[in-house]
Amino acid sequence: MTDSELIVSIVAGNRSAFRELYDKYKSRVYNTAISYLQSVADAEEVTQDVFVEIFHSAAKFKGQSSVGTWVYRITVNKCLDYLRYRNRKKRMGFLASLFGESNELKVDAPHFEHPGVLLENKEKSTYLFQAIDKLPEQQKSAFILSQIEELPQKEVAEVMQLSQKAVESLIQRAKGNLRKELEKFYLERRK
Amino acid sequence: MEQNNFSERWKEEVLGSMRGMKRAEPNPFLFTRIEARIEKQWGRMGVWQVRLAAAVMVVLLIVNSVALLRSNRTAGETTDAYSISTIQHY
Numbered sequence: 223m224t225d226s227e228l229i230v231s232i233v234a235g236n237r238s239a240f241r242e243l244y245d246k247y248k249s250r251v252y253n254t255a256i257s258y259l260q261s262v263a264d265a266e267e268v269t270q271d272v273f274v275e276i277f278h279s280a281a282k283f284k285g286q287s288s289v290g291t292w293v294y295r296i297t298v299n300k301c302l303d304y305l306r307y308r309n310r311k312k313r314m315g316f317l318a319s320l321f322g323e324s325n326e327l328k329v330d331a332p333h334f335e336h337p338g339v340l341l342e343n344k345e346k347s348t349y350l351f352q353a354i355d356k357l358p359e360q361q362k363s364a365f366i367l368s369q370i371e372e373l374p375q376k377e378v379a380e381v382m383q384l385s386q387k388a389v390e391s392l393i394q395r396a397k398g399n400l401r402k403e404l405e406k407f408y409l410e411r412r413k
Numbered sequence: 414m415e416q417n418n419f420s421e422r423w424k425e426e427v428l429g430s431m432r433g434m435k436r437a438e439p440n441p442f443l444f445t446r447i448e449a450r451i452e453k454q455w456g457r458m459g460v461w462q463v464r465l466a467a468a469v470m471v472v473l474l475i476v477n478s479v480a481l482l483r484s485n486r487t488a489g490e491t492t493d494a495y496s497i498s499t500i501q502h503y
Contacts, residue, residue: 237448244444252439262437269439273447274454338435346430353427370431397428404424 225289232280244273247290250371251297253338257366258301260334260351264308271300287380294373294381298363305359353403357396364392365400 223231223242231239251272255265275296283292339347354362360382367378368389375393379386 241444244447248439248443249436253436256437266439266443269443270447270450273444274450277447277451278454336431336434337437339431340433340435343430343432343434346427347434349427350430400428401424404427405420407427408420408423 226285229280229283229289232277240273240277243276243289247293248273250290251293254294254297254366254371255301256336257351257354257370258298258362259304259308260355262337264304268297268300268304271304272297275300291377291380294367294371294377295383298367298381302359302363349404349407350400352407353400356403357399361392361396361399364389365396368393 223239225243225246228239228243228246232243248269252265252269255268255272256262259265259268272293276293279296283289287295333348334351335344336347336351354365357365363382364378367373367381368375373381375386375389379389382389384392
C-alpha cells in the first residue's frame with residue numbers, strides 16, 4: 223500500500239494499516255525524538271504521543287504534503303511541546319526546592335550518549351548534544367532535521383513551514399552558535 | 414595559531430560526530446503500548462460522545478417544541494381569520 227492508501231485505511235479503522243505505517247515511520251520518529259529530547263525514555267514517550275496523534279488526526283490529513291513530511295511535522299511539534307513541558311517542570315522543581323519542599327530538582331542527564339553513534343564518536347557526540355540543547359527552537363529543528371536526520375533542505379522547509387532560504391539561514395546560524403558553544407567546551411577541556 | 418587550528422579541527426570533528434551513525438530502534442513493545450493508549454482514549458471518547466449526543470437531543474427537543482407551539486398558534490390565527498372572512502362574505 224502507498225502512504226496515502228495507508229492513511230485512507232487508517233481512517234476506515236484498519237488496524238493493520240496503522241501497524242504498517244508505524245513500522246515504516248517508527249525509526250524516523252524515534253530518532254528525531256532522541257535528538258531533541260536526549261533521553262531514550264522521553265523519546266519513547268513522545269513516539270507514543272506522535273502515533274496516537276497520527277491515528278486520531280488521519281482523517282484531517284489533506285494530502286497537501288507527503289505523509290512523511292506530515293509525520294515529521296507532528297514529531298517536531300510534539301518534541302518541542304515536550305521540551306517546553308520539561309523545562310516548565312524543571313523551573314517548578316527549582317522553585318519548590320527554594321521553598322524547601324521535598325520535590326527533588328530533576329535535571330537532564332548532562333552527558334547524553336546517542337545509542338546509534340559509532341563508538342569512536344561517542345565522546346564527541348556528547349559535546350554536540352550539549353551544544354544542540356542550548357540552541358533556540360527553530361535553529362534546533364533546522365539543524366536536527368537537516369544535519370542529523372539528513373533531510374533535504376526542501377523537505378525541512380516543508381516540515382517547518384518556512385521558505386528554503388529561511389531554513390538555510392537557520393542552519394548557518396545554528397552552526398555558528400554551535401561553534402561558539404563548542405569553543406567554550408574546548409577551553410574547559412584544556413583547563 | 415597552532416592552538417587555533419587544534420580548536421577548529423576539534424569543533425569540526427564534534428560537528429561531524431553524527432556521521433555514519435546507526436538508527437536507534439524503539440522498544441519492540443512500543444506499538445502495543447500505543448494501541449493500549451488508543452483503546453483507552455476510545456473508551457473515554459465514548460462517554461464524551463454520549464454526553465454530546467444527549468446535549469444535542471435536548472437542544473433538538475427544545476427547538477422542535479418551540480416550532481410546534483408556534484406553528485399551532487399561527488394555524489389557529491389563520492383559521493380564525495379565514496372563518497371571519499367567510500362569515501362576512503355571506
